[in-house]
Amino acid sequence: MSDKLTRREFLKIAAVGTATASVLTGCGTAARYVTRKPYQDMPEYTLPGRSTFYATTCRECPAACGLIVRTVEGRAVKVEGNPNHPVNHGRTCSRGQATLQGLYNPDRLDGPISQSGGSPASPMTWDAAVEIVKGALISGGFTFLLGQTPHHLTDLISEISTAFGAPPPLNYGALGMFEGRATLLQAATALFGLPILPQFDLANADVILSFGANFLETWQSPVAYTRDYATMRGGKSGQRGYLIQFEPRMSLTAANADEWIPVAPGTEGLVAQALGKLVAEQMGSPVPAAFASADVAAAAQASGVAETELRRLARVFANSPRKLALPGGGALGHTNGLEAAQAILFLNVLAGNVDQPGGMSFQPLAAYNQGAAAATAFTGMQELVGRMQRGELKALFIHGFNPVFELPKSLGFTEALANVPLVISFASFPDETVALADYVFPDHTPLESWGYQKIAVGSEQAALSGSQPVVVPLYDTKATADVLLAALQAAGDNSLIAKVPYTDEVDFLQKKLAPLASEDGFYTAVTPKGFWAKWLQFGGWWKTGPSTMPLFAVNDQPLAVGVPEFSGGGEFFLLPYPHPHLGDGSQANRPWLQETPDQTTTVMWGTWVAIHPETADRLGVTDDDVVRVASSTGEIEASVYRYPGIRLDAAAIPFGQGHTALGRFAEGRGANPLAVVDSKLNAAGDLAFGATKVTITPTGKKQKLARYESRVGVYGYDK
Amino acid sequence: MNETVHDENVGKWTMVIDLDQCTGCQACVTACSMENNVAFVGEADAAYGRGMHWIRVVREWNGEMPDLTADFRPVMCQQCGEAPCEPVCPVFASTKSVPEQINLQVYNRCIGTRYCGNNCPYIARTFNWFDYERPEPLNFQLNPDVTVRSRGVMEKCTFCVQRIRRGEEDANAEGRPVHDGDVTPACAQACPAQAITFGDITDPESRVAKLARSARAERFLEEVGTEPRVIYLKGNGKVVREG
Ligand code: SF4
Numbered sequence: 029m030s031d032k033l034t035r036r037e038f039l040k041i042a043a044v045g046t047a048t049a050s051v052l053t054g055c056g057t058a059a060r061y062v063t064r065k066p067y068q069d070m071p072e073y074t075l076p077g078r079s080t081f082y083a084t085t086c087r088e089c090p091a092a093c094g095l096i097v098r099t100v101e102g103r104a105v106k107v108e109g110n111p112n113h114p115v116n117h118g119r120t121c122s123r124g125q126a127t128l129q130g131l132y133n134p135d136r137l138d139g140p141i142s143q144s145g146g147s148p149a150s151p152m153t154w155d156a157a158v159e160i161v162k163g164a165l166i167s168g169g170f171t172f173l174l175g176q177t178p179h180h181l182t183d184l185i186s187e188i189s190t191a192f193g194a195p196p197p198l199n200y201g202a203l204g205m206f207e208g209r210a211t212l213l214q215a216a217t218a219l220f221g222l223p224i225l226p227q228f229d230l231a232n233a234d235v236i237l238s239f240g241a242n243f244l245e246t247w248q249s250p251v252a253y254t255r256d257y258a259t260m261r262g263g264k265s266g267q268r269g270y271l272i273q274f275e276p277r278m279s280l281t282a283a284n285a286d287e288w289i290p291v292a293p294g295t296e297g298l299v300a301q302a303l304g305k306l307v308a309e310q311m312g313s314p315v316p317a318a319f320a321s322a323d324v325a326a327a328a329q330a331s332g333v334a335e336t337e338l339r340r341l342a343r344v345f346a347n348s349p350r351k352l353a354l355p356g357g358g359a360l361g362h363t364n365g366l367e368a369a370q371a372i373l374f375l376n377v378l379a380g381n382v383d384q385p386g387g388m389s390f391q392p393l394a395a396y397n398q399g400a401a402a403a404t405a406f407t408g409m410q411e412l413v414g415r416m417q418r419g420e421l422k423a424l425f426i427h428g429f430n431p432v433f434e435l436p437k438s439l440g441f442t443e444a445l446a447n448v449p450l451v452i453s454f455a456s457f458p459d460e461t462v463a464l465a466d467y468v469f470p471d472h473t474p475l476e477s478w479g480y481q482k483i484a485v486g487s488e489q490a491a492l493s494g495s496q497p498v499v500v501p502l503y504d505t506k507a508t509a510d511v512l513l514a515a516l517q518a519a520g521d522n523s524l525i526a527k528v529p530y531t532d533e534v535d536f537l538q539k540k541l542a543p544l545a546s547e548d549g550f551y552t553a554v555t556p557k558g559f560w561a562k563w564l565q566f567g568g569w570w571k572t573g574p575s576t577m578p579l580f581a582v583n584d585q586p587l588a589v590g591v592p593e594f595s596g597g598g599e600f601f602l603l604p605y606p607h608p609h610l611g612d613g614s615q616a617n618r619p620w621l622q623e624t625p626d627q628t629t630t631v632m633w634g635t636w637v638a639i640h641p642e643t644a645d646r647l648g649v650t651d652d653d654v655v656r657v658a659s660s661t662g663e664i665e666a667s668v669y670r671y672p673g674i675r676l677d678a679a680a681i682p683f684g685q686g687h688t689a690l691g692r693f694a695e696g697r698g699a700n701p702l703a704v705v706d707s708k709l710n711a712a713g714d715l716a717f718g719a720t721k722v723t724i725t726p727t728g729k730k731q732k733l734a735r736y737e738s739r740v741g742v743y744g745y746d747k
Numbered sequence: 748m749n750e751t752v753h754d755e756n757v758g759k760w761t762m763v764i765d766l767d768q769c770t771g772c773q774a775c776v777t778a779c780s781m782e783n784n785v786a787f788v789g790e791a792d793a794a795y796g797r798g799m800h801w802i803r804v805v806r807e808w809n810g811e812m813p814d815l816t817a818d819f820r821p822v823m824c825q826q827c828g829e830a831p832c833e834p835v836c837p838v839f840a841s842t843k844s845v846p847e848q849i850n851l852q853v854y855n856r857c858i859g860t861r862y863c864g865n866n867c868p869y870i871a872r873t874f875n876w877f878d879y880e881r882p883e884p885l886n887f888q889l890n891p892d893v894t895v896r897s898r899g900v901m902e903k904c905t906f907c908v909q910r911i912r913r914g915e916e917d918a919n920a921e922g923r924p925v926h927d928g929d930v931t932p933a934c935a936q937a938c939p940a941q942a943i944t945f946g947d948i949t950d951p952e953s954r955v956a957k958l959a960r961s962a963r964a965e966r967f968l969e970e971v972g973t974e975p976r977v978i979y980l981k982g983n984g985k986v987v988r989e990g
């Protein structure tokens with residue numbers, strides 16, 4: 029480490045530690061920058077043998093949980109949840125826990141590289157990198173493609189794009205895609221007139237109808253919703269809450285539900301609409317226009333849920349004092365996904381739970397959380413690929429997103445990328461997109477970075493979560509915000525600089541945060557320095573009490589939920605879903621996440637095709653037999669896992685493995701189901717990722733899956 | 748609760764896991780591995796049953812589709828009062844720590860006979876078959892409070908004894924007793940469902956003492972007489988509502 033340090037321009041690190049989240053250290057709090065050098069010249073509050081704790085934000089998924097990172101003598105050794113943080117109340121998921129294995133990953137990119145025109149990667153200086161970025165910005169015709177990019181950087185890039193008259197940045201990612209985030213935003217716009225993401229008070233609900241919402245794994249804000257779920261189980265609403273999960277595969281959420289109803293894929297919207305009609309009748313209220321066209325018998329027929337069952341479920345829902353319906357990605361990722369989302373959201377309107385305890389609510393719209401949930405629909409990606417194919421794009425900047433891996437192969441992104449003269453990636457890891465970029469200007473990893481994350485859902489209080497470096501950057505990486513600002517300044521156009529008037533990343537943050545000092549937050553500060561100190565100490569800023577926004581309008585319009593359409597003539601519905609530990613696939617290079625068993629199959633390190641044991645018998649395959657899964661657009665191979673909780677006509681494959689790059693722990697392992705998914709759309713222009721049918725054929729090969737449960741047999745233990 | 752626990756064995760540090768709240772998410776497994784420098788072994792060894800996880804979340808299927816249900820139970824070392832692993836160790840590497848009343852593994856005594864592992868009814872012990880590699884700089888995240896184990900020794904959950912010690916030392920330094928909540932193991936700290944509670948059961952006001960009095964309290968494999976210090980609160984079972 030030490031030789032790297034002498035070569036490096038020291039990053040200035042404001043060091044405001046907290047002994048616990050609520051205790052001020054009282055040292056150097058008001059300093060804007062403090063240079064922290066390890067070992068020989070440590071700051072006075074770093075005691076050998078004692079830890080220093082820093083509050084920051086988890087960036088492994090969009091939920092933005094607050095973290096407290098324990099550091100010892102300049103090294104980060106443990107990640108904990110921030111107990112004061114309104115999203116996670118001190119807890120984290122497995123991905124949050126393993127974030128240190130990103131920071132200390134042995135396969136990180138350690139400095140800017142040039143591999144322009146397919147030449148072998150060669151190191152370059154940051155000065156040269158800034159020149160390249162400057163040139164690209166000045167010559168125009170560029171687009172920023174963002175994903176799990178920190179929100180402060182997204183905001184800065186928006187300002188830069190506007191200043192240059194470039195199109196606004198695009199924002200896409202596998203987690204948002206599997207959630208149908210763009211679909212949900214459009215459904216909210218259609219019903220409530222606002223493109224805002226609803227959040228759900230599971231804690232106080234009594235009956236929850238979850239339509240494919242995997243809120244215990246990856247959906248929206250899993251730590252917050254898991255806490256809510258546990259509270260609901262504890263009977264906060266008066267009696268022990270009741271969860272009904274509609275899903276063709278038994279996910280972890282379904283496994284915890286009181287009732288798991290394996291509906292036919294893509295019929296969730298039909299079921300929701302039928303239930304809406306029956307519930308309204310049961311409650312004695314007029315049937316809303318949204319449910320008027322529901323055909324209960326047809327819905328029962330299509331979904332495979334008997335009509336008597338639908339009527340019982342409608343009674344359970346109608347008779348509950350606090351009822352809630354969740355529009356999960358499994359329901360939205362179909363050709364009828366937009367209508368399904370509307371039907372499910374309207375169940376909440378019918379239940380009268382909007383802005384009520386145990387109901388659906390919306391974070392208030394404010395300057396500080398504007399765009400918190402922004403998600404480009406899949407058509408946005410198609411348009412981008414079109415522009416790339418036609419050679420209309422001079423330069424593509426990519427940050428926080430690995431499109432070559434996270435987009436379905438059928439979209440043709442990889443091939444189109446060859447038509448872009450200049451591709452610049454800001455990735456920290458050598459992923460599949462990096463391999464095709466002309467230049468890579470690696471950003472710091474999240475625990476070495478400044479920033480803020482907007483909270484879209486999962487918090488009672490409106491909040492902005494703060495990030496600060498917890499250690500000195502390990503390598504010769506540079507904050508992307510600083511690279512862009514340096515390029516802008518180097519361009520020397522004063523009218524541009526006036527539009528984006530920030531000296532560096534910290535200056536940008538402080539200017540953006542300044543208005544919060546006069547908002548009604550849980551702390552106050554007289555001076556900007558004082559505010560900044562508290563911002564760093566607490567790991568963000570949030571309101572004192574619950575904050576929601578009332579709905580101004582509800583449009584009850586007739587709704588036609590169509591029968592789902594599928595592509596390909598295969599026998600099986602393909603159910604791709606995000607791996608609970610590997611998220612959008614970027615976590616596949618964390619060895620401990622690879623080795624943490626999948627919750628329901630206990631598989632580690634690999635990709636499996638979950639099919640029902642009866643299906644396996646019929647196909648003549650058993651556990652660990654490699655099968656070929658093929659659609660009209662592609663095929664992959666993976667080992668069979670005989671899974672008792674899946675429909676006989678479906679096959680489920682987790683997304684997250686199948687990397688051809690991303691370092692030693694990820695590469696050459698498993699398969700990517702997006703190689704098989706066809707680019708079918710729903711009415712929101714979002715990807716209908718569940719609309720592909722596949723064939724499954726044995727290959728005669730065998731590849732043993734590493735299962736945790738098999739250990740029982742190895743040790744001769746059986747209950 | 749088992750009323751026949753011998754006085755000298757009454758556990759002080761106790762963990763309560765509410766199975767009705769536990770979702771089986773495995774955050775505790777990852778958190779434990781991060782805190783305790785648990786090695787990862789890679790796909791081949793993991794497939795062979797040599798994973799080093801100190802906690803395993805047992806998933807049990809019940810019934811058949813569509814009435815299939817799953818139960819999850821995180822199982823770590825149960826810190827038995829009458830620990831079957833202890834008497835079989837020829838070198839006293841598996842031993843009771845008297846002040847903390849927990850069961851410890853003394854790594855530099857262990858000669859790797861693995862008798863303890865064979866005798867543990869909870870399969871809570873894992874063995875270092877190799878020196879597992881942590882390519883640099885992954886070793887930067889090693890917790891300086893926890894010994895890094897080498898090839899040939901047994902290991903298992905310690906109730907995060909380093910955190911117990913830290914809590915006791917901090918309380919001593921402030922001249923006060925350890926309060927309920929001062930010591931939280933990594934699993935309990937991470938658990939998003941807040942299913943795990945940790946504390947001193949001899950303090951009747953502690954959260955664990957209160958939870959241990961619940962009608963749902965049970966100990967895992969209680970009938971084999973191990974007198975575990977991990978208490979499970981049974982799940983509430985699934986009762987289908989008729990509406
Ligand atoms: S839910 Fe998302 S933000 Fe929260 S700890 Fe897990 S990965 Fe991090």
Ligand code: SF4
Nearest residue numbers: 769770772773775938
């Ligand atoms: S972290 Fe909590 S909810 Fe998750 S498996 Fe462990 S005990 Fe259960």
